[in-house]
Amino acid sequence: MTAATMAPPRPGPAAGRDSFAYVLHAEWTKFRTVRGWVIAVVVGALVTLLIGVYTGARSQDGCATGPCHFTIPTGPGGEAVTDTYYFVHRPLAGDGSITVRVTSLATVLDGGLTPQGPTSTQPAAVPWSKAGLLIGAGPGQGAAYAAVMVTGGHGTRMQWNYTGDSPGLAGGVSAAAPRWLRLTRDGDVLTGYDSADGRHWTRLGTVTVPGLAATVQAGLFATSPGYTATSSQQLSGSSGSGAPTDATATFDRVSLRGGWPGTGPGTASAGAAWAGTSVNGGRDSISYPSGTVAGYHQAGGAFTVTGSGDIAPGVDGASSIDATLAGLFIGLVAVIVVGALFMAAEYRRGLIRVTLAASPRRGRVLAAKAVVLGAVTFAAGLTGSAGAILIGTPLLRANGNPIYPASALTDARVIVGTAALVAVFAVFALGVGAILRHGAATVTVVITAVVLPYLLAAAFPVLPDGAADWLLRITPAAGFAIKQVIPAYPQVAGSFSSYQGYFPLAPWAGFAVTCGYAALALALGAWSLRRRDA
Amino acid sequence: MSTARPAPTASARGTALHAEWTKLRTLASTCWLLAAMIALTVAVSAAAAAAARCPSGACADDPARISLTGIYLGQALVAVMAVLAVSGEYGSGMIRLTLAAMPRRISVLAAKAAVVTGLTTVAGTIAVMGSLLAGRLILPGNGIGPAGGYPARSFGDGAVLRAGFGSVLYLVLIALLSLGAATALREAAAAIGTVLGLLYLFPIVAAAAGDAAVSRHLEQAGPMTAGLAIEATTGLSTLPIGPWAGLGVLAAWAAGALSLGGLLLRLRDA
Numbered sequence: 001m002t003a004a005t006m007a008p009p010r011p012g013p014a015a016g017r018d019s020f021a022y023v024l025h026a027e028w029t030k031f032r033t034v035r036g037w038v039i040a041v042v043v044g045a046l047v048t049l050l051i052g053v054y055t056g057a058r059s060q061d062g063c064a065t066g067p068c069h070f071t072i073p074t075g076p077g078g079e080a081v082t083d084t085y086y087f088v089h090r091p092l093a094g095d096g097s098i099t100v101r102v103t104s105l106a107t108v109l110d111g112g113l114t115p116q117g118p119t120s121t122q123p124a125a126v127p128w129s130k131a132g133l134l135i136g137a138g139p140g141q142g143a144a145y146a147a148v149m150v151t152g153g154h155g156t157r158m159q160w161n162y163t164g165d166s167p168g169l170a171g172g173v174s175a176a177a178p179r180w181l182r183l184t185r186d187g188d189v190l191t192g193y194d195s196a197d198g199r200h201w202t203r204l205g206t207v208t209v210p211g212l213a214a215t216v217q218a219g220l221f222a223t224s225p226g227y228t229a230t231s232s233q234q235l236s237g238s239s240g241s242g243a244p245t246d247a248t249a250t251f252d253r254v255s256l257r258g259g260w261p262g263t264g265p266g267t268a269s270a271g272a273a274w275a276g277t278s279v280n281g282g283r284d285s286i287s288y289p290s291g292t293v294a295g296y297h298q299a300g301g302a303f304t305v306t307g308s309g310d311i312a313p314g315v316d317g318a319s320s321i322d323a324t325l326a327g328l329f330i331g332l333v334a335v336i337v338v339g340a341l342f343m344a345a346e347y348r349r350g351l352i353r354v355t356l357a358a359s360p361r362r363g364r365v366l367a368a369k370a371v372v373l374g375a376v377t378f379a380a381g382l383t384g385s386a387g388a389i390l391i392g393t394p395l396l397r398a399n400g401n402p403i404y405p406a407s408a409l410t411d412a413r414v415i416v417g418t419a420a421l422v423a424v425f426a427v428f429a430l431g432v433g434a435i436l437r438h439g440a441a442t443v444t445v446v447i448t449a450v451v452l453p454y455l456l457a458a459a460f461p462v463l464p465d466g467a468a469d470w471l472l473r474i475t476p477a478a479g480f481a482i483k484q485v486i487p488a489y490p491q492v493a494g495s496f497s498s499y500q501g502y503f504p505l506a507p508w509a510g511f512a513v514t515c516g517y518a519a520l521a522l523a524l525g526a527w528s529l530r531r532r533d534a
Numbered sequence: 535m536s537t538a539r540p541a542p543t544a545s546a547r548g549t550a551l552h553a554e555w556t557k558l559r560t561l562a563s564t565c566w567l568l569a570a571m572i573a574l575t576v577a578v579s580a581a582a583a584a585a586a587r588c589p590s591g592a593c594a595d596d597p598a599r600i601s602l603t604g605i606y607l608g609q610a611l612v613a614v615m616a617v618l619a620v621s622g623e624y625g626s627g628m629i630r631l632t633l634a635a636m637p638r639r640i641s642v643l644a645a646k647a648a649v650v651t652g653l654t655t656v657a658g659t660i661a662v663m664g665s666l667l668a669g670r671l672i673l674p675g676n677g678i679g680p681a682g683g684y685p686a687r688s689f690g691d692g693a694v695l696r697a698g699f700g701s702v703l704y705l706v707l708i709a710l711l712s713l714g715a716a717t718a719l720r721e722a723a724a725a726i727g728t729v730l731g732l733l734y735l736f737p738i739v740a741a742a743a744g745d746a747a748v749s750r751h752l753e754q755a756g757p758m759t760a761g762l763a764i765e766a767t768t769g770l771s772t773l774p775i776g777p778w779a780g781l782g783v784l785a786a787w788a789a790g791a792l793s794l795g796g797l798l799l800r801l802r803d804a
Binding site for chain 2: 036051055058323325326327329330333334336337340341344348439440441442443444447448451452454455456458459460462463464466467
């Protein structure tokens with residue numbers, strides 16, 4: 001198109017109708033002049049926002065008696081961590097290495113909460129109980145570290161900075177099958193080794209732990225996370241029972257090399273230099289099975305260390321920002337109805353014939369509708385999600401509810417992703433409306449495809465975990481994964497079911513599934529619009 | 535009609551009923567929706583029963599509740615059928631003819647309610663029987679049966695009867711709630727959106743509320759969460775509301791919606 005044809009203030013009708021902007025403008029006019037649609041979208045956004053604010057203002061779940069203010073320790077990467085263990089340590093100045101043999105790892109469970117009987121401790125299999133060697137930046141919670149360890153059920157492992165995890169020898173530890181562990185420091189580089197016989201060593205991993213001081217604490221640790229039994233089908237999310245556990249490990253043949261003050265190079269340990277510390281948050285949160293205490297015992301070259309807790313990314317005990325998004329679904333239903341009617345209403349009164357007479361390129365009409373609807377619902381979704389999270393979260397915090405620390409990028413992903421999800425669901429409804437051409441049928445199909453799977457799989461424990469996970473993988477409800485804040489870690493024995501808010505797909509993968517459905521619906525709708533009479 | 539409007543007689547009511555029956559019966563969508571409702575309810579129930587697992591024999595699963603999982607989906611189709619019984623007439627302008635022929639508007643609504651109730655009762659009974667039967671056949675193989683420590687219960691057992699009859703009643707009340715909502719809102723898509731929203735949103739908001747007391751109140755007030763308490767045969771004490779009280783909550787929703795619909799039907803132009 002030349003500048004000359006563009007020059008008149010009102011372009012000729014043929015040229016104007018041919019432009020996408022013209023169709024876009026026509027669809028925008030149709031949308032904004034239907035009072036019911038505008039009201040539904042605005043009310044949907046406001047309800048989402050207000051329920052978020054209400055959740056924040058009302059919620060007082062942080063502590064049983066009034067607000068309490070404890071902070072969740074954060075690791076070097078800013079993520080929430082659990083950092084509670086018993087540590088038998090001594091200073092390591094500069095570079096050096098520590099080698100030890102582990103001959104047993106026993107765990108006990110507080111029997112008070114089990115079907116087996118009243119309070120007593122009993123042996124238990126705790127897969128992620130751990131004991132081994134640790135070199136860390138300091139005694140405070142959330143300090144940088146690297147460790148090699150034996151575990152209750154996952155073999156020998158090297159873990160570092162809470163989220164890093166790398167497997168070594170498989171199998172458990174016993175007097176008949178001991179495990180040798182070695183951890184060396186070379187500047188900021190820590191290397192872990194394991195061995196079954198003390199002669200043939202395998203490197204588990206080499207990690208860089210920035211920010212270690214010249215003198216660090218190094219030594220033996222033991223810890224064991226709480227036991228939880230979940231039964232999947234209890235109503236209303238009662239997730240089963242839990243009890244504290246502790247782990248007791250036996251070490252011997254401790255050998256130190258390098259800069260260990262108080263020992264000569266290459267000598268075995270000299271007892272006086274070791275110190276025992278119970279690393280915890282300084283509060284009563286750490287609990288032990290009745291009758292057991294954390295501590296260590298040294299006899300000659302052998303150490304027995306008992307501890308409880310975990311050194312791992314934190315996943316329990318706090319809300320995340322998506323707790324304020326309870327109202328999202330109300331707004332979503334409003335948006336789905338509007339999206340369905342934006343297409344289906346054209347057929348009810350025969351408006352579609354006028355629309356297609358004015359703009360014969362049918363695919364372009366549908367595209368213009370998708371753009372208008374997507375933009376409007378994205379704006380509404382953003383108002384709702386940003387308002388709910390940005391106002392509701394500080395209120396939650398002010399009421400003493402610990403909120404999971406998340407990076408600003410994660411917060412932005414949840415806010416913008418939720419708004420985008422609302423828009424994609426609206427476009428999905430538009431596409432289904434173009435296929436079905438009937439408002440009631442479209443609304444039913446879209447709501448049962450979007451809201452019902454989420455209800456059955458994530459909100460209202462009806463289905464077993466496996467079936468619930470599949471629903472959240474293959475239905476359009478997969479996109480709700482975009483609002484998950486806390487990742488599921490394989491090295492934490494948590495309850496990562498959909499009822500606890502963990503989605504089987506990664507946030508953007510779930511979002512992509514929903515986008516796929518919307519794209520498919522739009523494509524089929526465009527095909528149907530072109531091939532069938534209006 | 536040459537004389538003044540006659541007083542309603544038994545035959546006039548019969549005529550209204552017959553007219554509504556003919557209208558609903560001859561709609562292709564009614565037949566399809568009810569057939570689909572039966573098929574999907576039984577299919578989803580069977581799938582849920584097949585997916586249920588209780589290897590340890592110490593689960594809190596309620597066999598009747600698992601067997602009736604399909605109701606969550608089936609109720610949506612019942613709602614559509616009931617909504618279309620009213621909204622279809624507004625969409626096509628048929629409502630003006632209907633009201634010209636039968637000026638007593640409440641009688642029209644009552645006749646529609648009676649026909650919808652009858653159809654839902656028949657289709658709902660088939661769907662519920664099929665679902666319970668599927669559960670009966672599938673669940674014991676997954677450890678949820680007498681071998682898994684569950685009491686052996688026949689279909690005649692009191693709790694199972696309550697779950698079965700109650701579920702049919704539940705579907706009927708959902709149909710009446712939808713009929714009332716459609717009469718009040720007229721627009722089919724808006725009515726369906728409202729009804730499905732009422733059903734599905736209460737439990738979702740309750741789960742996300744983060745406050746135990748608020749959650750419980752929401753579950754007691756929601757038409758679906760309260761109404762489906764009727765399906766429970768085990769763990770009654772852990773329910774947010776008792777089985778019959780829960781069905782009563784749903785009945786109150788249905789009565790409220792029908793009253794509102796009836797009032798607006800009388801007051802507004804068609």
